[in-house]
Structure formats: C-alpha cells, structure tokens
Amino acid sequence: METTIDKETLLNELDLPYTVSPEAIAFYQQNGYVKLKHVLSQAVIDYYGTIITDLVFRLNTLIKPMEERTTYERAFLQIMNLWLEDAEAKEFVFSKRLAKIATDLMSVQGVRIYHDQALYKEPSGGITPWHADQFYWPLASPNTVTVWIPLQETPMEMGPLAFAEGSQRVEIGRDLEISDESEKILADELQKQNFTVYDAPFDLGEVSYHAGWTFHRAGPNVSNRPRGVMTMIYMDKDQVIMQPRNKYQVADHAKWLNNVPIGSKPQDELNPVLFSY
Template sequence: MSMKETSHNQALPSLEDSYTLSEQQIESYQQKGHIVLRQVASSSEIASYEPIITDLVKELNYHNKPIEQRDTYGKAFIQISNLWEKSEAARRFVLAKRFAKIAAELMGVEGVRIYHDQALYKEPHGGHTPWHQDQIYWPLDTDKTITMWMPLVPISEEVGSMTFASESHRIGYINKMVISDESHRTLAGYIEGKGYEKMSHGAMEAGDATFHAGWTLHSAPGNPTDSMRKVMTVIYYADGLRIAEPDSKARESDLKAWFPGAQPGDLAATAINPLVYSRSVRS
C-alpha cells in the first residue's frame, strides 16, 4: 500500500458508532421481512467511500457485451462480490460495526458474520431484476439472514428502490428458481395468489438503506435514466450457524465460493466470514 493510499485511508470515516433502532422498527422488520432506515450513513461518509467503491467496480467489471446482447440477469446489473478483500477502504465500509449491529438487532441475534458483499450497479437503461428469494443460493437452513442494500447515489422515484412482498419471508424456501424470466413469472403469480402486499420504499438518498430477510421475495425496476444506479449490499447471518447440505447447483457453487474449504455440518465461519458484530464483545 502506498503512503498516499495509507493517509487517504486514515482520513476515511470509521463507521463504528451506533445507529439507534426503535422497538417499533425491529417489530416492523420482523413482521414484514423488510424495512427502510434513513441515513444509516451520512452524505459526507458516502462522499468518502463512493468514489473508491465505484473505481473498484469499474476495474473489476466483467461485462464485455452491450446491454441489449445480455440475458435478463446480465441486463439487471454489474455485480461484483467481496470488495472488502480487494481494498482497505472497501473493507472498512463492508465490515462496519454500525451496519452489522443494525443487522443483528433487526434479526434479534447475539452476533453476525459476513456471508459476502456485492456491488450492484444498474447501468443506464439496465433491465429489471426479476422476483426472487436471495437465500435459494445460500447453503444455510435458517431464518437468521439479512441483506443491507445501500445506494451510494440518490435514487429517484423514477429509478426506484426494490419492491418487497411483505411477510413472504414467513414461508421460508418457496422454490429453487434462480433469478430469471421464469422466476419472475412464477413468483409474481405466487405473490398474487397469496395476496401479499407489494411494497417499495420509493426514492432513497445516498446512505439510506433497506434491510430484508433472506427469504423475503423482492424485485427491482429497470433504470430508465442516463445515470448509473450505484448500490452496495452486504449479506449477514447469525453467528454460530452450521452449513447445510447443498440441495441445488446454486448452493453447491455458493458453498465453494463463500465457505471455502468447509463441509456441510461445519460451523459457517471461514476466514472470509468474519464476525463483524457481537453484543458480548466490547470494542
């Protein structure tokens, strides 16, 4: 690391202090399976981290075809994972105690580990993200998983944030469909049939965040604007969980990628799943 980069990182905001949640917010999250929290990171904090994260996304972007030549998944976003391993600044952001503590408190657990992070940058005129459940990819049999979805730029009503099917997390595993046109059609019909309320938190400022459970059905609109929709996500799970036997190709693949060297039945705690918050550990 160069001296310039070292001094730059020392100047970055720490993101270690607490964000206060009310009992009502925790209850609402547990009831609906999603919540929006305003200014989880301040505009000045985002101004420090956004350029660094965006530079990493540009550097690591694997798409080499124009949007119109990609499949539905490829049209939906540029997706880069585990930025925290690739730069000290991204590490500070992703492993921030402030975010992890919110995740633990919303789930009502003692501590949380990182599953992985993802930058999800929806390009100008990028496509919609079909209805899906995140946790069909994860070899974890639990309801104690949660994703933080934080825009690094303001998101207008026109672009929109995600749409959630409230209370759908209570069903657990619905089916094994990966994100696709087929998942969109099938799950839209499922939501209709069950009568779930579809809810979007609408426009968001940079540093606002939604949190949703791993089983909560959700989708996102396309990006009709000429600006990049820049979002950073972090997936957390309760500390102390064990890895489940993968029951699909997607889960087999995730087991190799995100719990390297571990086997079903092992504690879900490899070197790339750091414990980022524990109520019993004082800093």
C-alpha cells in the same frame, strides 16, 4: 493533515452505534424487511461510493452490449467480495454500525459476513426479477439479512428495491433462480396471495435490510445515470452450513464458505464475525 482528520471522522461514523427502535425490529420481523433513514452521512457515501464504483469498473468482466445480455446480466453489473480486493472497501464492508443493525433486527447475538456485492445498474439496465436470495445459500437457518445501500439518492426511475411484505414466511418459489420465469411465476403468485408490495424511492443515507427469504425485485433504470448500490449479506454468527440443495449452493459453498464441512459453522478467515454482543 486535513485528510487524516476527515478519514478518522468517516471511520468513527462507520463504527458508531445506530439505535434501532423496537418498532423497526418488530416491523422487520413481521414484514421481512425494513427501511431506515439517516444511517450513513453524505460524506461516508461519497467517499466510499467513489472507491466502490472504481472497483466495479476495474473488476467488471461483463462487456457484452445490453441487447446481447440475459435478463440477469441486464439487471446489473455484479462484483463480489470487494473487501478482499481493497483495504478501504473493507473498512466500509466491516462497518460495526451496519453489522450491529443486522444483529438487532434478527434478534441474535452477533453476525458474520457471508459476502458483499456491489450491484451497478447501468442506464437502460433492465428489471431485477422477483427472487429470494437464500435460494442461493447453503445455510441452515433463516437468520440471514442483506443491507442494501444506494450510493446516491434513488428515485423511482432508477429502480429502487421493492419488497413483498411478509413473504419470508411462505414456501412459494423457494426453488426458483432469478430469471424471466421467476419474475412471472412469483409476480402471479404474490398477487394471488395478496401480498402488499412496498416500492418507494430511497433518500441519500437511507438503507434497507431484507431477510434471506423475503421476495424482492427492482424496476429498470430508465434514468441517464447509473444506479450504484453496495450490499453486505450477514448471517447469524452461529449459522450452520447445510447440504447444498442446488448447483448454486454447491458453488456458494465452495466460493464464499471455503467448502467447510456440512454441519459446521463458517470459518473466521472468509466469514469473520463483524459484530457481537
């Protein structure tokens, strides 16, 4: 009986509205990201973190030794759309609390899920190079946002996310895939244009939201523990599918959007609305 009550509490927390202050919304819209404390309790993170970690190891197919991997492969184990694999993972991914924050930060009427992904940076895992996520997405509007949820306290040595403040508004590097090249070109360019890079540890229960065109990176994991992170990508519920502009967008159009016609909205089966006013 005890477990049922506990589970009920966790599910309630995932639906409970979190009040996003006007200051946080203004900060997000100005800088392209925001970090929010006390968004999730330790109980929620512990419970769902265990489920997510188990799924990562069950579904992971990257088994090459670290020294044989590409820069991208060294950055993290990446498992996507856990919500389609496991009913409890879906409870977490479909959290109304997290989706409402995304809606409020973008000042839209509601959000759909684009897809989720677990990012598991192993001990000795390398850097995540500078990149902007929306390079990969055939989505017409910049109203997209990713919530980045560390599944443990994340000090500097574990490679927390770093953001180039205000970079969502510049056109540089929008044609670069995540690579050694993107790391070098963007590091130089962001420095040249005097972008402030915000890089700080994450407390347990602290999460970040960053816009699709915000440039971000993460350091290596030099600790002896894995850095588990769960992410969900949200888009404005009225988002429109555009003509793919590179091979990755072609692949994304097929995989995450079910090849819906160009110019139409995503469908509810694969991209349901998770929160709406």
